[in-house]
Amino acid sequence: MPHGTSRLKERKIRMKGITTPEGRQALEKFKMEAANEVGVNLKQGYNGDLTAREVGSVGGQMVKNMIDAYKTGNKQ
Numbered sequence: 001m002p003h004g005t006s007r008l009k010e011r012k013i014r015m016k017g018i019t020t021p022e023g024r025q026a027l028e029k030f031k032m033e034a035a036n037e038v039g040v041n042l043k044q045g046y047n048g049d050l051t052a053r054e055v056g057s058v059g060g061q062m063v064k065n066m067i068d069a070y071k072t073g074n075k076q
Helices: 005-016 021-038 052-074
Strands: none
Touching: 021 052
């Protein structure tokens, strides 16, 4: 294993703040749903073949969905 690889993986998990398997699974499902909404073919595992535009559109859709969910929740 290259030097720093495990440290990077730990950092990535910590940055997301997801510490439980259920939380990681929910985030993965949310990401897949957002990818489907914008027409990006996201696979389980490695997705290094995606363009920056495709990855950005998935992330942007995730943010949009979170904002919409927040607004909907506050209207009650």
